[in-house]
């Protein structure tokens with residue numbers, strides 16, 4: 554399946570997992586979502602400016618040479634169908650050093666028995682940690698619009714013995730889950746793929762149980778790692794999206810070298 558990202562949510566780096574097939578914007582290494590790059594000091598959360606206003610630079614992305622791959626009127630066709638290939642990047646053993654998955658999951662403040670959604674879960678990198686956090690009475694729902702990713706996760710979770718983790722496909726514009734059924738939503742390196750994020754934020758808010766929260770983890774606008782800078786959603790924009798969905802959102806303190814974490818909750822509950 555081809556994921557179409559709209560103009561308001563420009564696609565992230567669309568280099569093939571087999572290797573970049575195209576050049577990126579000047580200064581970008583062309584190594585995609587989880588590529589290796591130098592670490593820039595984030596310089597404090599207030600220094601993370603948002604460059605959303607500069608989108609529209611869509612040239613040379615989405616050219617994977619795969620069937621159906623094409624530029625869309627409002628954005629970029631993005632192909633995440635080859636899960637095994639993407640796994641080489643998403644599950645690169647070196648990722649833990651900068652992704653700090655234990656710290657990320659700690660910030661979710663998961664209690665045993667909770668229901669946690671991993672939205673845009675990809676190959677299931679966070680699965681085992683989320684599964685351990687919710688415990689045997691809890692549930693992890695790993696959602697991805699790509700059938701290949703979901704199949705990959707099902708096999709992976711079975712191999713890892715994660716009996717409380719379930720991988721499901723989701724539409725591009727929603728989770729397909731019932732309102733009031735979820736305690737935590739984690740969205741890693743995926744928020745910038747979502748079109749109409751303000752409407753999506755409203756949907757997420759409706760999903761939450763009392764005390765529930767949504768976490769967005771994505772690349773800062775400064776770091777050399779990650780998707781092309783003009784395709785990123787910085788923390789200010791992520792916060793604005795979530796506020797537009799009538800949640801209260803804020804950047805939290807963390808030690809991730811290349812990313813920010815925004816946490817949002819329903820202020821009225």
Ligand SMILES: C[S@@+](CC[C@H](N)C(=O)[O-])C[C@H]1O[C@@H](n2cnc3c(N)ncnc32)[C@H](O)[C@@H]1O
Nearest residue numbers: 586633643673674675678699725741742743746
């Ligand atoms: C860069 S990967 C991140 C995977 C995973 N979260 C991780 O950190 O390893 C982005 C994922 O988002 C998924 N995705 C793209 N558009 C989406 C949408 N509208 N809703 C949910 N997931 C989406 C893609 O299929 C892909 O698996």
